[in-house]
Amino acid sequence: MTERRVRVYDDKAELAAAVAMRFIKRMRETLDEKDHAHVVLTGGSMGENVLTAVREDKDVDKVDWSxxxxxxxxxxxxxxxxxxxNETQSRRALLDALELSPGQVKAFPAVGEHATIEEAAASYAADLAAAAPEGARTPVFDLTFLGVGPDGHVASxxxxxxxxxxTESVVLPxxxxxxxxxxxxxxxxxxINASERVWLVMAGPDKAGALGLALADANPNDVPVAGVQGRKRTVFFxxxxxxxxVPDNLLIHERFWTAAHDVQS
Structure with a gap:
């Protein structure tokens, strides 16, 4: 089992800013090691808040987003x-500001683009396969963001x-x-679990039960977030x-200093 960490911040604003700073740092390090990176985004209020914080971060232009x-x-x-x-929210928060090429934004199909939702799922699976290394069904996801519902659901x-x-499909309706x-x-x-790193961003008292069950290794059928495990690292922000x-011994308490743009343990 790969390493799991729980990093705790005082409030939602501090949380979003800290994750944004870490994301920028991670992307710079990844692109120092390889020519291209693949990132999986999430939706929801915290997903959008993090991307907005990335857009507003002073180091946003230090990443080669192309x-x-x-x-x-x-x-x-x-x-x-x-x-x-989720696509609309992500574009509004960050992607449209980055001036990406159309091929860099791989959105799920929308209603009306295919005859059925099953065909839409197959189409996205085909897009993933087209970007995958030979013999694989998906690209190597360097980082996957996930939100978590109060019921413990992730993605859909x-x-x-x-x-x-x-355990067989790539994309499902x-x-x-x-x-x-x-x-x-x-x-x-x-x-999701084939991702190198998975970052789960959770805020609010209604997420406490799901986080506790995830760390207690609940049955993923009952609490899907409990089944999430990145290949290198899984971090709950x-x-x-x-x-x-969550017991205090499982937590890493951090203080994000906006002015200094630093994290101290």
Missing amino acids: RITFWWGDERYLPSGDPER LFPDHDAVRD ETDSPKPPPERLTLTLPV VDREAAAE
Whole structure:
């Protein structure tokens, strides 16, 4: 099992700024080691907050963004441009400001682009395969961001749904999501776990139970986040409210100093 860490920050703003700073540093280090990187983005309020903080970070221009391709872990199956789509939120927060080429932004299909949601899932799987090394079904994801629901779901893998148990597929349609909209597209857990690093960003008291169960190695069928494990490292970035049910010895308390742009343990 690879290393898991839990890093705790005082509040949502400090959390977003710290993750943004670490993301920029990680991308610079990755691009020093390889020609191109692949990053998987997430949605939700904290996902958007982190990307906004990246855009506003003083070091944002020190990353060669032209050498990064962006994917998503899941998507609400809605029309293109819908404000509830993860793609729309990510573009607004960061991607549009980076002036990326169209080929660098690999969005899930939107409603109307394919005859069925199953065809949409197959299309995204084909996009992933086209960017993969020979013999693989997906590119090597250098970093995957995930949000976590109060029920412990990640991407659109929900407790006790067939998708969370699927070990063969790359992309699946979810047609009965317990939270709206009911139709979604998602990467499967094995694909997420093939990522070099997985960063889970959680904030608020409603996430405390899910975080506690994840660290207690609950059954992923019941708590999907418990099944998340990056190949090199898995890091939970959380605020104090989300960390309320985690024993202190499992936590790394950090203070993010905005003015100095530094992290001290």
